Amino acid sequence: MPIIVMTKQGSKLDASIKKKAYSFLEKLAEDDTTLGLHIEPIQNSADPKVRTGRVDQAYRAVLFRLPGEQETTYVFYGIWMHDDAIAIAKKVVLELNPVNGITEIRTVEPAEISKVTPVVTARVPDQRTITQQPALLAAHGVTLPDLLDLGIDQNLAENALQVTDEDGLEALLSDAVEWQGMALIELGAGTSVTDVRDHFSLTKHAVPATSTSPVSASAAIVAGMSHPAAQMTFAYAANNDELRRIIEGGDFGAWRVWLHPEQRRYVDKTWNGPFRLSGGAGTGKTVVVLHRAAELARRHPHARIILTTFTTNLATALSTQLNHLDPTLPRTQNLAEPGIHITGIDALASAVLRNAARAGQDLSEDIIAVLGSEAAGSAVTGSNAPTRIGGVSWRDALDVAGSALPPELQSESFMAAEYGSVILPNLITTREQYYRARRPGRGVALDRGRRKAVWEVVQARRAQARIDGVHDFAETSAIAAAHLRRTADTGLPADHVLVDEGQDLSATHWQLLRALVAEHPDDLFIAEDSHQRIYGRRIVLSQFGIRIVGRSQRLTLNYRTTAENLAFALRVLSGGSYTDLEETAEDSTAYRSARRGKSPAIGGRDSLRSELDHTATLLQTWSDATDAPETLAVLVRDRFQRDRVVNGLAERGLAVRAVDREEIKPGQPVVMTMHRAKGTEFSKVLLFGINEGSIPAGLKDEKYSDDAWNDALLRERSLLYVAATRARDELAVTWSGDASSLLSAATE
Numbered sequence: 092m093p094i095i096v097m098t099k100q101g102s103k104l105d106a107s108i109k110k111k112a113y114s115f116l117e118k119l120a121e122d123d124t125t126l127g128l129h130i131e132p133i134q135n136s137a138d139p140k141v142r143t144g145r146v147d148q149a150y151r152a153v154l155f156r157l158p159g160e161q162e163t164t165y166v167f168y169g170i171w172m173h174d175d176a177i178a179i180a181k182k183v184v185l186e187l188n189p190v191n192g193i194t195e196i197r198t199v200e201p202a203e204i205s206k207v208t209p210v211v212t213a214r215v216p217d218q219r220t221i222t223q224q225p226a227l228l229a230a231h232g233v234t235l236p237d238l239l240d241l242g243i244d245q246n247l248a249e250n251a252l253q254v255t256d257e258d259g260l261e262a263l264l265s266d267a268v269e270w271q272g273m274a275l276i277e278l279g280a281g282t283s284v285t286d287v288r289d290h291f292s293l294t295k296h297a298v299p300a301t302s303t304s305p306v307s308a309s310a311a312i313v314a315g316m317s318h319p320a321a322q323m324t325f326a327y328a329a330n331n332d333e334l335r336r337i338i339e340g341g342d343f344g345a346w347r348v349w350l351h352p353e354q355r356r357y358v359d360k361t362w363n364g365p366f367r368l369s370g371g372a373g374t375g376k377t378v379v380v381l382h383r384a385a386e387l388a389r390r391h392p393h394a395r396i397i398l399t400t401f402t403t404n405l406a407t408a409l410s411t412q413l414n415h416l417d418p419t420l421p422r423t424q425n426l427a428e429p430g431i432h433i434t435g436i437d438a439l440a441s442a443v444l445r446n447a448a449r450a451g452q453d454l455s456e457d458i459i460a461v462l463g464s465e466a467a468g469s470a471v472t473g474s475n476a477p478t479r480i481g482g483v484s485w486r487d488a489l490d491v492a493g494s495a496l497p498p499e500l501q502s503e504s505f506m507a508a509e510y511g512s513v514i515l516p517n518l519i520t521t522r523e524q525y526y527r528a529r530r531p532g533r534g535v536a537l538d539r540g541r542r543k544a545v546w547e548v549v550q551a552r553r554a555q556a557r558i559d560g561v562h563d564f565a566e567t568s569a570i571a572a573a574h575l576r577r578t579a580d581t582g583l584p585a586d587h588v589l590v591d592e593g594q595d596l597s598a599t600h601w602q603l604l605r606a607l608v609a610e611h612p613d614d615l616f617i618a619e620d621s622h623q624r625i626y627g628r629r630i631v632l633s634q635f636g637i638r639i640v641g642r643s644q645r646l647t648l649n650y651r652t653t654a655e656n657l658a659f660a661l662r663v664l665s666g667g668s669y670t671d672l673e674e675t676a677e678d679s680t681a682y683r684s685a686r687r688g689k690s691p692a693i694g695g696r697d698s699l700r701s702e703l704d705h706t707a708t709l710l711q712t713w714s715d716a717t718d719a720p721e722t723l724a725v726l727v728r729d730r731f732q733r734d735r736v737v738n739g740l741a742e743r744g745l746a747v748r749a750v751d752r753e754e755i756k757p758g759q760p761v762v763m764t765m766h767r768a769k770g771t772e773f774s775k776v777l778l779f780g781i782n783e784g785s786i787p788a789g790l791k792d793e794k795y796s797d798d799a800w801n802d803a804l805l806r807e808r809s810l811l812y813v814a815a816t817r818a819r820d821e822l823a824v825t826w827s828g829d830a831s832s833l834l835s836a837a838t839e
């Protein structure tokens with residue numbers, strides 16, 4: 092039975108032809124001699140391997156036929172109306188790149204056709220042209236020999252050296268071989284030739300000068316398709332279901348099939364311990380995490396794989412996406428069972444305790460380890476069942492026992508941070524232990540007197556929690572981690588743990604993650620972007636036994652956002668300074684986008700009423716131009732403002748949907764908070780109410796120290812960055828009165 096290889100070009104089919112394409116390819120995969128397929132060569136084609144096939148009366152498929160020792164392989168290039176298909180079939184060539192052995196499809200113009208030799212022709216640099224080195228690439232020190240040495244086609248290389256800006260470069264790339272286009276974009280953005288060589292695995296390759304037979308020539312071409320750079324263009328359809336998924340997925344499903352070589356590397360590679368993948372918004376971190384979970388499950392069908400992230404909403408989205416990626420993967424709803432288990436991090440902590448209770452394991456020892464011996468009171472005694480999740484508010488505890496604290500420290504945020512970052516992770520259960528505790532990075536000095544006052548508040552809260560029979564999320568994580576550490580030698584619940592949105596996790600979350608899986612190769616894979624930290628405090632992973640050193644990499648190519656919107660979002664960041672989970676300074680300048688579009692529409696109005704008028708008009712214009720209004724979003728700072736916008740738009744005759752925890756439904760534009768928008772993406776996004784002073788009142792509680800306040804402002808900046816990078820195509824930003832000062836660098 093023939094083997095079908097899809098190409099990226101071939102997957103971009105018009106919706107009207109998808110069904111027919113699928114039926115054609117299914118028949119071809121069964122038997123290429125099936126009557127009616129009419130698989131035929133084309134006279135005077137540039138490549139004798141090219142074939143056309145009959146899809147229906149009007150349409151023809153263009154394919155390449157590669158005879159093999161046992162099976163024939165067909166590379167599916169696309170479907171066009173009969174005459175167009177014949178014209179294309181005459182011009183396309185499937186061949187090995189003579190420099191690096193990557194299989195490529197190129198289009199040759201008629202004048203070139205007579206020159207093309209079917210299999211391999213080494214292209215020798217033309218010394219006369221080496222002197223041409225105009226603007227963009229030359230400004231980064233890139234020369235013609237550099238490009239030829241990477242394997243860029245000579246014509247493309249010469250033209251690329253002529254262009255003076257990124258627009259010019261992009262215009263050149265529409266017909267380029269996929270990897271060559273991407274490599275040139277990287278070079279145009281200033282990535283060094285050495286790094287590009289590394290990103291695309293462009294090692295020099297001994298390409299056979301001539302083929303001995305069609306079968307061995309085909310074998311070389313098939314081998315060249317497995318190069319990571321070639322996998323941006325070619326994909327095996329393992330079976331009919333996969334074939335259908337590729338065709339159905341089209342452009343939106345491109346992430347499932349056509350990985351960038353760098354993404355592919357982080358999916359496939361084995362590391363001898365925890366690995367950290369950082370990268371700006373839209374660089375495909377989630378895509379890598381999903382593919383990697385799938386790859387681990389395929390390699391180790393009985394492995395217990397946990398995929399976790401910060402919120403339940405994000406976990407649900409991961410689960411849906413993994414199903415799109417491959418519905419046949421082993422999945423499980425239960426912790427510690429073989430398969431992929433996807434859950435939010437706090438639900439994961441609860442599941443650890445639930446499993447222990449079900450197995451009849453006593454948790455009181457772990458609760459005492461975290462909360463002290465008094466915790467063995469009413470909530471635990473006589474029962475293995477974990478306590479309910481809930482919390483006593485720090486405000487209540489402060490009201491009861493906080494009067495000895497200086498006024499600025501009578502802050503819920505201060506207490507929550509002190510508890511979550513110092514007291515819980517260090518298993519502090521007595522005042523004496525707290526007196527001795529090290530508090531690195533807390534930014535507020537606490538002498539003995541102040542520590543005594545803090546401890547009184549902690550004790551008051553713990554006492555009330557015992558009476559109520561509740562543990563908060565942070566306590567639950569700490570207890571789960573303590574339980575796993577104590578019982579580790581009886582077995583741990585996971586073989587591989589993958590984390591998305593790692594920047595938002597807290598100290599006790601990291602303790603839990605470290606305790607879930609033993610230290611061994613591929614134990615922990617962490618995707619994170621410190622520029623998108625919108626919840627948690629700054630964390631240094633090594634403090635929790637997660638030793639990354641030498642095992643971290645960064646993705647830099649933005650797949651989601653246009654270059655114009657990305658530039659705006661990065662300018663928002665430029666006013667802050669960031670450190671990552673390994674405590675190194677994070678650089679926001681290296682990111683680039685492969686897509687271009689409109690400049691963001693940024694502008695203020697003098698009143699809320701006029702901002703709402705403007706929003707209604709813009710949203711109406713956007714809605715009129717799409718069949719999918721749910722791909723339009725208005726993002727706001729908080730729920731109060733969300734409801735105000737929904738009502739304001741309703742008054743102006745525009746129906747929109749307020750989205751909270753539920754999934755986004757088709758049919759109407761959505762209005763949601765910027766926090767809720769994390770992990771989502773839309774075609775067009777309007778950021779509403781970006782006023783000076785729009786920071787919610789609750790945040791003022793962070794003013795207990797300069798450090799805490801600066802960090803809160805940094806998170807606000809990150810929130811704006813997250814929101815701005817949700818737009819795939821168009822971005823608008825509005826405010827009424829004065830614009831937020833967080834925008835100042837972005838609007839200059």
Ligand SMILES: Nc1ncnc2c1ncn2[C@@H]1O[C@H](COP(=O)(O)OP(=O)(O)OP(=O)(O)O)[C@@H](O)[C@H]1O
Pocket residue numbers: 345346347349350351354370371372373374375376377378379620623650651769770771772816
């Ligand atoms: N190889 C690829 N081919 C096509 N599209 C891709 C590829 N990789 C990622 N994308 C697309 O880019 C967008 C961003 O990907 P993803 O959500 O994985 O990025 P991210 O780095 O996790 O973003 P964020 O941090 O903003 O959540 C998605 O629409 C995804 O489908």
